[in-house]
Amino acid sequence: MADYTISVELAGEDLAAIKTPLLFVALGNGELSQSLSGAVLALDAVLGGSIKTAIDGRDFRGARDEVFYVTGSANGPKRVALIGTGKGSLTGAKLKRAAAIAARHAVKLGTGDVSFYFDGVNKDTLESAVVGLNMGAWKYWETKTLPPEADRRAPLTSASVAVAKNDSNAAALSDGLAVAAGYGLSRSVAMLPGNICTPDFLADTAEGIAGRYGMKFTSLDRAGMTKEKMGSFLGVAQGTPQEPRFVAVEYNGGKPGDAPYVLVGKGLCFDTGGISIKPALNMEWMKFDMCGAAAVLGAMETVGRLKLPINVVGVFGATTNMPSGTALKPGDVVQASNGKYIEIINTDAEGRLVLADLLSYVKRYNPAAVIDAATLTGAMVIGLGTKLTGVFGTDQQLIDDVVSAGEKVGEVAWQMPMYEEYNELIASDVADVKNTGGRTAGSITAALFLKEFAEGYPWAHLDVAGSAYSETDLVWLPKGPTGRPVGTMIELLRARAAQ
Numbered sequence: 001m002a003d004y005t006i007s008v009e010l011a012g013e014d015l016a017a018i019k020t021p022l023l024f025v026a027l028g029n030g031e032l033s034q035s036l037s038g039a040v041l042a043l044d045a046v047l048g049g050s051i052k053t054a055i056d057g058r059d060f061r062g063a064r065d066e067v068f069y070v071t072g073s074a075n076g077p078k079r080v081a082l083i084g085t086g087k088g089s090l091t092g093a094k095l096k097r098a099a100a101i102a103a104r105h106a107v108k109l110g111t112g113d114v115s116f117y118f119d120g121v122n123k124d125t126l127e128s129a130v131v132g133l134n135m136g137a138w139k140y141w142e143t144k145t146l147p148p149e150a151d152r153r154a155p156l157t158s159a160s161v162a163v164a165k166n167d168s169n170a171a172a173l174s175d176g177l178a179v180a181a182g183y184g185l186s187r188s189v190a191m192l193p194g195n196i197c198t199p200d201f202l203a204d205t206a207e208g209i210a211g212r213y214g215m216k217f218t219s220l221d222r223a224g225m226t227k228e229k230m231g232s233f234l235g236v237a238q239g240t241p242q243e244p245r246f247v248a249v250e251y252n253g254g255k256p257g258d259a260p261y262v263l264v265g266k267g268l269c270f271d272t273g274g275i276s277i278k279p280a281l282n283m284e285w286m287k288f289d290m291c292g293a294a295a296v297l298g299a300m301e302t303v304g305r306l307k308l309p310i311n312v313v314g315v316f317g318a319t320t321n322m323p324s325g326t327a328l329k330p331g332d333v334v335q336a337s338n339g340k341y342i343e344i345i346n347t348d349a350e351g352r353l354v355l356a357d358l359l360s361y362v363k364r365y366n367p368a369a370v371i372d373a374a375t376l377t378g379a380m381v382i383g384l385g386t387k388l389t390g391v392f393g394t395d396q397q398l399i400d401d402v403v404s405a406g407e408k409v410g411e412v413a414w415q416m417p418m419y420e421e422y423n424e425l426i427a428s429d430v431a432d433v434k435n436t437g438g439r440t441a442g443s444i445t446a447a448l449f450l451k452e453f454a455e456g457y458p459w460a461h462l463d464v465a466g467s468a469y470s471e472t473d474l475v476w477l478p479k480g481p482t483g484r485p486v487g488t489m490i491e492l493l494r495a496r497a498a499q
């Protein structure tokens with residue numbers, strides 16, 4: 001799992017001269033043959049006009065995700081395909097998706113290499129295309145036996161973007177690879193089964209990142225967490241013999257003393273529900289309950305590669321939620337490290353218990369902002385489905401910035417309400433707060449619970465229960481981890497770094 005990216009080059013705009021087994025040409029909806037760029041027209045001349053024929057005959061309309069293969073050439077690209085980017089102006093988010101689909105086609109064909117062309121290159125669009133190519137090339141092999149050599153399709157190991165070879169494009173390419181590496185790391189870690197992706201494994205992955213980029217690595221085991229009085233996190237971990245891990249990775253790219261941005265992730269390596277055990281059907285998906293932590297790891301990998309001129313801390317809490325003789329029970333009361341008492345109503349509401357101690361812990365950094373990502377509630381999947389991430393928080397500017405960062409990278413987020421009135425649902429007779437508020441407004445009461453611990457800094461909470469992984473194929477990505485919200489975190493950090 002050492003390489004998180006494929007190698008990507010700039011190929012120049014002479015499309016007919018690109019020696020690739022497969023060239024994808026991105027075209028928007030309603031892009032008539034008259035409006036084709038000079039580069040596409042020159043290619044079409046070599047291909048005997050097959051692109052124009054496809055467009056004029058309405059075989060290809062440029063609709064989003066539409067793919068149409070035309071004739072290839074003997075001396076240039078062996079195969080040529082058109083990929084639609086849909087209506088409206090060409091954005092980075094659209095190109096990310098189109099480039100991923102192109103790469104997925106190359107993976108299926110086993111071409112080993114793919115080239116991607118689009119008209120209108122700038123820093124953002126080129127970077128997005130590079131990210132997309134990598135996202136489409138991503139494949140999970142860690143615990144699968146490779147098919148015999150003769151039946152094996154070549155993996156996609158290289159790609160190029162058919163744009164001018166100049167310094168600004170080279171910089172966009174390198175930034176794209178940095179972002180892609182974060183996504184790749186995040187998805188690979190997330191996809192690993194719970195018996196391999198243990199809390200120790202996540203901690204070791206963090207230590208690896210810290211080592212590569214000169215970040216400070218801190219990890220606490222059960223004893224260390226006990227010293228920090230993390231009674232809430234420890235409550236979740238008390239049912240498993242596996243050592244839980246609290247991890248913090250500090251990157252100092254800014255001035256010493258500059259308030260850091262803190263990323264916090266839920267890292268449940270597996271969530272059985274504990275004593276309030278989940279039904280068996282589909283429980284295997286709960287290996288993805290560490291996607292928040294995986295996103296923090298991915299974002300830190302990218303931060304290190306981009307050398308952002310700000311201070312960033314990545315924090316996560318890793319454990320498994322298990323039923324056992326030592327497990328937490330409904331009715332138990334635990335005390336979090338900020339002193340607040342929590343009554344356990346349902347042991348399956350464990351993510352918020354882990355986050356309670358993480359959010360209390362990070363106050364010591366005097367953060368410029370804290371952003372947490374968590375596969376926190378099934379109610380989020382019911383509320384917004386799998387397309388949008390729910391955003392909550394205490395700072396409207398931060399929430400707005402998270403939403404616009406998400407929009408830019410195609411990870412759309414939607415602000416959810418945090419009305420005080422919902423607090424009565426989590427009022428307890430024996431503690432300061434209950435860990436669940438009943439069936440209604442489940443994502444909101446979860447966020448309000450977190451708010452009790454996210455005090456003293458601007459805070460945004462991303463409930464990625466629906467968006468961090470997909471149980472079905474997404475056309476541009478296979479089923480499994482989506483890498484969300486790595487892109488959102490990075491985009492937000494970059495926007496703040498540029499301020």
Ligand code: BES
Pocket residue numbers: 271273289346348349350351375376377378379381436437438442465466
């Ligand atoms: N990890 C789950 C939330 C989840 C559910 C994520 C489905 C992705 C898909 C979380 O720990 C959980 O179990 N939440 C409970 C809370 C309830 C007991 C108040 C839930 O959503 O059912």
Ligand code: MN
Pocket residue numbers: 271273321347348349350351
């Ligand atoms: Mn749970």
Ligand code: ZN
Pocket residue numbers: 268271289348350351375376
């Ligand atoms: Zn969970």
